[in-house]
Amino acid sequence: MVSEDYKSMLNGKSVIRQMSEWAAKRGAEIGYENVFDYSLGNPSVTVPQAFTDKMIELLQTKNPMELHGYSQSQGIPAVRAKLAAYLNKTFDMNYTAEHIFMTTGAAGAIAHAVRVVTKPGDEVITFAPYFPEYQQYVNRTGAVLKIVPADTEAFQINFEKMEELLNEKTAAILINTPNNPSGTVYSTKTIQTLAKLLEEKQKEYGHDIFIISDEPYREIVFEGVDAPYVSKYYANTLSCYSYSKSLSLPGERIGYIAANPECTDAALISVMCAQISRGIGHNCPPSIIQLAVAEVLGLTAELSVYETNMNLIYDELVKLGFTCVKPGGTFYIFPKALEEDSVAFCQKAMKYDLVLVPGDSFGCPGYFRMAYCIDTEKVERSLTALRKFVETEYPRS
Amino acid sequence: MVSEDYKSMLNGKSVIRQMSEWAAKRGAEIGYENVFDYSLGNPSVTVPQAFTDKMIELLQTKNPMELHGYSQSQGIPAVRAKLAAYLNKTFDMNYTAEHIFMTTGAAGAIAHAVRVVTKPGDEVITFAPYFPEYQQYVNRTGAVLKIVPADTEAFQINFEKMEELLNEKTAAILINTPNNPSGTVYSTKTIQTLAKLLEEKQKEYGHDIFIISDEPYREIVFEGVDAPYVSKYYANTLSCYSYSKSLSLPGERIGYIAANPECTDAALISVMCAQISRGIGHNCPPSIIQLAVAEVLGLTAELSVYETNMNLIYDELVKLGFTCVKPGGTFYIFPKALEEDSVAFCQKAMKYDLVLVPGDSFGCPGYFRMAYCIDTEKVERSLTALRKFVETEYPRS
Numbered sequence: 001m002v003s004e005d006y007k008s009m010l011n012g013k014s015v016i017r018q019m020s021e022w023a024a025k026r027g028a029e030i031g032y033e034n035v036f037d038y039s040l041g042n043p044s045v046t047v048p049q050a051f052t053d054k055m056i057e058l059l060q061t062k063n064p065m066e067l068h069g070y071s072q073s074q075g076i077p078a079v080r081a082k083l084a085a086y087l088n089k090t091f092d093m094n095y096t097a098e099h100i101f102m103t104t105g106a107a108g109a110i111a112h113a114v115r116v117v118t119k120p121g122d123e124v125i126t127f128a129p130y131f132p133e134y135q136q137y138v139n140r141t142g143a144v145l146k147i148v149p150a151d152t153e154a155f156q157i158n159f160e161k162m163e164e165l166l167n168e169k170t171a172a173i174l175i176n177t178p179n180n181p182s183g184t185v186y187s188t189k190t191i192q193t194l195a196k197l198l199e200e201k202q203k204e205y206g207h208d209i210f211i212i213s214d215e216p217y218r219e220i221v222f223e224g225v226d227a228p229y230v231s232k233y234y235a236n237t238l239s240c241y242s243y244s245k246s247l248s249l250p251g252e253r254i255g256y257i258a259a260n261p262e263c264t265d266a267a268l269i270s271v272m273c274a275q276i277s278r279g280i281g282h283n284c285p286p287s288i289i290q291l292a293v294a295e296v297l298g299l300t301a302e303l304s305v306y307e308t309n310m311n312l313i314y315d316e317l318v319k320l321g322f323t324c325v326k327p328g329g330t331f332y333i334f335p336k337a338l339e340e341d342s343v344a345f346c347q348k349a350m351k352y353d354l355v356l357v358p359g360d361s362f363g364c365p366g367y368f369r370m371a372y373c374i375d376t377e378k379v380e381r382s383l384t385a386l387r388k389f390v391e392t393e394y395p396r397s
Numbered sequence: 398m399v400s401e402d403y404k405s406m407l408n409g410k411s412v413i414r415q416m417s418e419w420a421a422k423r424g425a426e427i428g429y430e431n432v433f434d435y436s437l438g439n440p441s442v443t444v445p446q447a448f449t450d451k452m453i454e455l456l457q458t459k460n461p462m463e464l465h466g467y468s469q470s471q472g473i474p475a476v477r478a479k480l481a482a483y484l485n486k487t488f489d490m491n492y493t494a495e496h497i498f499m500t501t502g503a504a505g506a507i508a509h510a511v512r513v514v515t516k517p518g519d520e521v522i523t524f525a526p527y528f529p530e531y532q533q534y535v536n537r538t539g540a541v542l543k544i545v546p547a548d549t550e551a552f553q554i555n556f557e558k559m560e561e562l563l564n565e566k567t568a569a570i571l572i573n574t575p576n577n578p579s580g581t582v583y584s585t586k587t588i589q590t591l592a593k594l595l596e597e598k599q600k601e602y603g604h605d606i607f608i609i610s611d612e613p614y615r616e617i618v619f620e621g622v623d624a625p626y627v628s629k630y631y632a633n634t635l636s637c638y639s640y641s642k643s644l645s646l647p648g649e650r651i652g653y654i655a656a657n658p659e660c661t662d663a664a665l666i667s668v669m670c671a672q673i674s675r676g677i678g679h680n681c682p683p684s685i686i687q688l689a690v691a692e693v694l695g696l697t698a699e700l701s702v703y704e705t706n707m708n709l710i711y712d713e714l715v716k717l718g719f720t721c722v723k724p725g726g727t728f729y730i731f732p733k734a735l736e737e738d739s740v741a742f743c744q745k746a747m748k749y750d751l752v753l754v755p756g757d758s759f760g761c762p763g764y765f766r767m768a769y770c771i772d773t774e775k776v777e778r779s780l781t782a783l784r785k786f787v788e789t790e791y792p793r794s
Contacts, residue, residue: 070647111677281534
């Protein structure tokens with residue numbers, strides 16, 4: 001019989017997706033250039049030409065049997081070795097190929113990472129505001145996602161609330177820095193405090209607690225911001241990466257897990273992930289894309305536009321009286337709405353063709369997300385709409 | 398803590414993989430050209446130039462934001478529409494885009510298909526000899542794989558034994574035709590008998606029983622062989638396909654599920670699969686590869702070499718006194734070993750640098766598999782080794 005479980009999920013449509021669909025529909029009416037669509041985190045800058053050139057070169061010169069052949073489930077050995085060397089050079093680590101597991105993007109990485117360090121019934125802690133898919137990513141493995149309420153002062157970590165959730169069943173902490181949706185980058189102090197707390201709890205409970213560090217925005221960090229490499233501060237760290245944002249390749253589904261060489265069973269994590277793949281239908285990312293990204297390690301798309309956009313929006317929001325933590329990276333900003341009900345707030349904004357996403361979706365009601373991965377010219381035009389929206393709907397007394 | 402469950406799987410190394418590793422090691426000693434490696438089902442013919450040209454054209458001409466952009470979880474709508482039209486024309490079906498779900502190869506397709514029509518505890522029936530990964534593909538969803546013993550006369554279906562396994566918990570039948578490892582193609586009569594039996598059982602149990610039809614070898618069918626399209630004969634059919642074999646693209650992980658338009662909840666299968674993706678980290682296959690295969694629908698690599706190889710091997714096996722069902726397709730043959738213990742038989746063959754895989758791995762002890770996706774010239778040379786092996790180890794009395 002068709003699964004009632006998955007059928008029932010059809011009713012739980014993502015709010016982000018709904019907003020995005022509304023934007024597309026509205027665009028059909030008035031021209032999409034006139035809809036200020038801040039709904040989707042879809043990169044707005046183009047892939048570097050060097051990546052395209054490398055793909056073409058592989059197609060023109062490499063033996064097709066090797067180019068398109070089966071790779072090991074863990075990924076192509078030469079790709080994993082290059083990646084380990086790149087990470088070592090960049091972050092002063094000691095990875096070898098055996099610590100790397102190639103995945104179909106960050107979703108694939110997290111699907112393996114959660115399974116490799118939990119068993120059904122274990123708890124995984126994450127922090128509001130958080131990417132809504134974490135619910136599916138974690139709960140569908142049989143583990144249970146627990147949410148620490150937001151530190152709305154700075155969108156760092158509310159350690160007091162975190163300690164209330166830590167217990168013997170805690171198997172992993174899922175963090176995302178730079179963060180979607182807040183745009184915040186965890187400071188070195190935050191990471192150090194987290195590491196220290198987890199070291200203590202590991203001793204207290206007598207078992208490992210892993211950090212699963214979701215890092216697709218690692219390269220989108222703004223001027224002067226301290227962006228520590230999480231794994232440097234805590235041995236039991238699995239770094240999950242995707243090239244979707246840094247290379248503007250979201251459709252190509254390419255990423256990896258890098259297991260800290262000092263973590264428990266470090267040499268086994270990648271081979272165990274290959275076992276996990278057998279049950280979830282993964283079987284490693286496309287070979288040509290593995291080979292191509294390995295040729296452009298360290299290269300990024302022209303990411304500076306995101307900082308330009310952020311500054312324009314942040315300045316205007318502050319001018320308009322919003323409470324807002326200034327993002328340290330990503331292409332998101334997460335201001336406080338001008339009324340308690342952020343769903344109502346975002347609905348009113350639609351009258352001004354501003355497409356914002358309520359914070360409720362990210363476990364943080366009363367706030368809203370703007371994904372400013374759009375052209376700067378459009379950002380500038382949107383500020384007029386934003387002003388009009390605020391001045392009309394929320395006139396200052 | 399690192400999962401004991403997945404750690405324990407590390408000991409259960411695939412016999413196919415072990416044989417293949419032995420072949421590589423032996424190749425390093427005596428030259429790989431002298432090892433008659435029949436272990437792996439890895440296509441031996443090259444991808445069609447038209448596919449490569451199409452990939453290059455996409456890279457050179459298509460807007461990179463579209464080319465590498467996020468696609469819908471179900472796959473790119475235009476790709477799904479083209480595929481539906483192609484299947485309709487080829488098999489006289491009535492698919493529309495909504496019945497198609499794009500996947501990362503057949504493993505991805507089966508991962509979704511099993512989850513969409515079963516719930517934990519349900520039973521899925523398959524037929525020996527079967528692809529060993531079916532154990533993981535099914536049991537890791539929470540459903541339970543049940544194996545019907547082989548019909549060793551013809552490697553069609555042993556219906557008597559099948560009926561013994563059918564019960565109220567049976568939710569799906571997983572078939573693979575043309576078959577790995579037997580090379581057999583299910584006849585129209587087999588499919589019709591299966592369909593009739595399942596129709597009856599659906600009525601008797603008052604619930605759907607789906608056929609999950611794993612069809613990566615659909616185009617590798619030999620002269621004069623009747624190869625029915627399963628879905629034409631049974632409404633509740635999910636056809637799972639991969640381009641790995643037909644286009645010689647195993648590393649690129651591209652395939653699909655096509656839900657019969659007459660099946661229960663036909664319009665929901667694909668959208669439900671997109672929900673399943675969220676929990677297993679799938680999130681649709683790479684966009685550029687979706688777009689490229691959609692441009693070469695119906696094209697195949699030069700597959701005729703497999704029939705040439707099959708005839709050479711089959712004739713020699715018969716001459717040497719083997720009992721052997723003549724394959725109707727694929728690049729596999731599955732003869733009866735010359736002693737009861739097929740593991741011992743395959744070990745003896747290694748002395749002659751013949752790499753064969755014992756049938757035990759496929760739920761059919763006493764037989765062995767040869768994957769003849771190798772150069773014809775090497776097949777010819779291997780026959781001398783085969784003769785020597787048989788005449789020395791199993792002299793006729």
